[in-house]
Amino acid sequence: MPEMTYAQALNQALREEMLRDPSVFVMGEDVAVWGERGGVFGVTRGLVDEFGPRRVRDTPISEGGIVGLAVGAALTGMRPVVELMYVDFITLAMEPLVNQAAKLRYMFGGQAKVPLVVRSNVGASGGKAAQHSQSLESWFAHVPGLKVALPGSPADAMGMLKVAIRDDNPVIFLEHKLLYFQKGEVPDGEHLVPFGRAVVRRRGPHITVVAMQVMMQRALEVADRMAVEGIELDVIDPRTLAPLDIETVYESVRRTGRLLVCHEAPERGGWAADVAAMVTQVCFDHLDAPPARVCGANVPIPYSTPLEDAVLPGAAEIERAARELIEGVRV
Amino acid sequence: MLRRMQLIRAFDSMLPDLYTRQLIRGSSHAAIGQEAVAVGACAALAGDDYITSTHRGHGHTIAKGGDVKRMMAELLGRQDGYCRGKGGSMHIADFSIGMLGANGIVGGGFGLAGGAALSAQLRGSGQVALCFFGDGASNQGAFHEVSNLSAIWKLPLILLCENNQFAMSARVEQMVSVRDLTRRADAYGFPGISVDGMDVMAVHDAVTTARLRAREDDGPTLIVATCYRFVGHFSGDTQHYRTRDEIQRWLERDPISSHRRRLVDSGVLTEDAADELEHEARRAVEAALQFAIASPWPAAEEAWEDLYA
Numbered sequence: 180m181p182e183m184t185y186a187q188a189l190n191q192a193l194r195e196e197m198l199r200d201p202s203v204f205v206m207g208e209d210v211a212v213w214g215e216r217g218g219v220f221g222v223t224r225g226l227v228d229e230f231g232p233r234r235v236r237d238t239p240i241s242e243g244g245i246v247g248l249a250v251g252a253a254l255t256g257m258r259p260v261v262e263l264m265y266v267d268f269i270t271l272a273m274e275p276l277v278n279q280a281a282k283l284r285y286m287f288g289g290q291a292k293v294p295l296v297v298r299s300n301v302g303a304s305g306g307k308a309a310q311h312s313q314s315l316e317s318w319f320a321h322v323p324g325l326k327v328a329l330p331g332s333p334a335d336a337m338g339m340l341k342v343a344i345r346d347d348n349p350v351i352f353l354e355h356k357l358l359y360f361q362k363g364e365v366p367d368g369e370h371l372v373p374f375g376r377a378v379v380r381r382r383g384p385h386i387t388v389v390a391m392q393v394m395m396q397r398a399l400e401v402a403d404r405m406a407v408e409g410i411e412l413d414v415i416d417p418r419t420l421a422p423l424d425i426e427t428v429y430e431s432v433r434r435t436g437r438l439l440v441c442h443e444a445p446e447r448g449g450w451a452a453d454v455a456a457m458v459t460q461v462c463f464d465h466l467d468a469p470p471a472r473v474c475g476a477n478v479p480i481p482y483s484t485p486l487e488d489a490v491l492p493g494a495a496e497i498e499r500a501a502r503e504l505i506e507g508v509r510v
Numbered sequence: 511m512l513r514r515m516q517l518i519r520a521f522d523s524m525l526p527d528l529y530t531r532q533l534i535r536g537s538s539h540a541a542i543g544q545e546a547v548a549v550g551a552c553a554a555l556a557g558d559d560y561i562t563s564t565h566r567g568h569g570h571t572i573a574k575g576g577d578v579k580r581m582m583a584e585l586l587g588r589q590d591g592y593c594r595g596k597g598g599s600m601h602i603a604d605f606s607i608g609m610l611g612a613n614g615i616v617g618g619g620f621g622l623a624g625g626a627a628l629s630a631q632l633r634g635s636g637q638v639a640l641c642f643f644g645d646g647a648s649n650q651g652a653f654h655e656v657s658n659l660s661a662i663w664k665l666p667l668i669l670l671c672e673n674n675q676f677a678m679s680a681r682v683e684q685m686v687s688v689r690d691l692t693r694r695a696d697a698y699g700f701p702g703i704s705v706d707g708m709d710v711m712a713v714h715d716a717v718t719t720a721r722l723r724a725r726e727d728d729g730p731t732l733i734v735a736t737c738y739r740f741v742g743h744f745s746g747d748t749q750h751y752r753t754r755d756e757i758q759r760w761l762e763r764d765p766i767s768s769h770r771r772r773l774v775d776s777g778v779l780t781e782d783a784a785d786e787l788e789h790e791a792r793r794a795v796e797a798a799l800q801f802a803i804a805s806p807w808p809a810a811e812e813a814w815e816d817l818y819a
Contacts, residue, residue: 181569204632233632238659239658239659239662241658241659242653243621243651243652243655244621244624244655244656244658244659245656245659246621246654247620247622247624247625247652247656248619248621248625248628248656248659249553249621249625250621250622250625251562251610251621251622251623251624251625251626251627251628251629251639252625252626252628252629252632253625254605254610254622254625254626254629255610255625255629255630256558256629256633257628257629257632257633259625274617274618275618275621278614279613279615279618279621279622283611284816284817284818284819285595285596285817286596286597286601287592287593287596287597287603287605287611288591288593288594288595288596288597288816289594289816290592290593290603290604290605290817291603291611293819294819323817324817324818325760326818343771347676347818347819348819349819354523411706413717444614450684474756481525487757500628
């Protein structure tokens with residue numbers, strides 16, 4: 180299996196899908212010539228040289244316009260892949276995404292399809308502060324008609340982006356800034372990762388931990404440390420929030436009796452609450468402790484290092500919560 | 511064109527009665543007085559050209575060749591409606607004739623039409639997209655973003671502003687920074703054409719010119735059709751924002767009467783044939799209503815269908 184970075188895996192997925200299907204095209208700000216010819220994070224690198232400026236389109240700074248056009252193009256036979264440089268900028272495109280892309284098929288009684296991918300990135304990294312660090316995935320999971328994907332490894336980045344592009348529905352595809360330059364093995368040949376199928380990253384009988392992307396990696400670090408003491412975590416990466424493979428979580432909680440859900444996004448109104456609520460309703464009799472959450476603070480992401488560290492959840496918070504879940508049980 | 515204008519008038523004239531009889535619910539907006547814009551524009555388009563519509567969309571759908579039976583069934587929320595009862599008045603679409611939907615969001619059509627134009631350009635299909643919108647929507651950011659994008663990419667797009675003088679109760683001269691809306695095209699470097707929206711032939715000619723320009727890869731055109739909504743924004747509108755005198759002055763320029771007069775005076779139609787067109791429209795709408803009433807209600811389970819492809 181070849182090893183490549185997450186950004187390279189995304190780049191290869193784009194290249195393969197553009198070769199496979201002439202209706203696929205890419206547009207966004209600085210996707211064609213910036214840096215080493217393509218993208219602030221290099222995801223679209225070299226594509227303009229291979230496919231030309233008609234299919235790899237640099238756009239003006241006009242997120243609402245770009246996404247609006249992409250919805251219209253998707254309605255009429257194309258498969259646009261839009262890159263928004265940071266997910267924070269998606270706020271400028273909420274109208275076409277939420278009112279149009281998510282609803283057109285439904286409100287037109289199934290006449291339309293909207294095979295649209297909007298790629299962007301979530302997460303704090305290196306002091307980008309309040310308007311370049313958000314994790315907005317819960318917003319989109321709340322909108323019926325959208326799919327929401329958050330790949331956590333190079334292999335998933337490739338397999339999930341290819342599936343997103345082939346999907347006939349609008350997909351909000353959220354990469355994580357800290358993962359772009361991490362390397363990992365990617366399977367040879369055609370690699371497709373279907374949506375709505377969680378992956379168990381580590382097996383363990385004591386605590387179910389649900390986390391994606393960087394939080395999933397932190398959970399795995401904690402799992403390594405705690406395993407030494409004989410506490411084994413069951414780390415589940417849902418990979419897509421919509422559709423959500425909640426069955427895999429139920430199955431795990433029925434074995435472990437304890438649930439910990441982690442995300443970088445602020446705790447209030449986040450998807451962790453939804454997972455905890457579903458598990459509480461369905462697996463109540465199996466729970467040995469109340470479900471716990473480790474999430475971002477309910478503040479914007481601040482700039483200064485000690486401030487950013489203070490509001491972002493990390494391995495230490497996951498470990499503390501895991502210990503409380505174990506120690507909280509007084510049988 | 512007279513036939514289609516009559517059909518729009520007859521269709522939208524039914525709305526108050528449908529509300530009174532509690533056959534329809536929600537919001538629907540009549541285009542009475544604005545028929546010439548919809549019909550003149552769509553008559554200048556090819557069958558596979560695209561249009562996007564507004565919340566006031568019945569006229570656009572009929573003008574593009576929509577089926578009034580399926581439209582009426584949609585208004586009544588029935589299974590045979592265009593959207594199988596999921597859309598209602600503000601979301602009627604017919605993709606088979608390039609009608610990409612009415613839209614409940616003012617300005618929601620700019621991106622869809624611009625994207626359809628981009629799609630046509632990428633596919634090399636020769637199709638053109640026409641976006642109907644109102645004077646009110648010209649203040650939305652989407653108008654400006656799509657104007658710029660379609661200009662730099664020379665998209666085959668026609669932006670057709672129906673300036674009916676009001677955004678609900680807000681008069682255009684109070685809400686729009688320029689007296690002459692066509693000046694907004696200057697900002698983006700494409701032509702802005704002013705046209706009498708009460709004259710179906712004038713609208714037709716302007717859209718024909720814009721369509722030729724679009725197909726020659728010269729990019730978008732803004733057409734501002736000055737017209738007037740004869741009735742309220744929706745049923746129950748108190749219309750405190752205008753006077754009876756003003757309405758009366760515009761009624762004297764009724765686009766249907768004037769086009770009829772033109773056809774009769776030039777010998778294209780006899781008075782009897784023109785009367786018959788009007789009767790035919792009323793009969794078609796009455797038949798559409800009977801069709802809609804006979805159509806079954808959707809089953810509750812259908813609320814969970816059509817969300818994902």
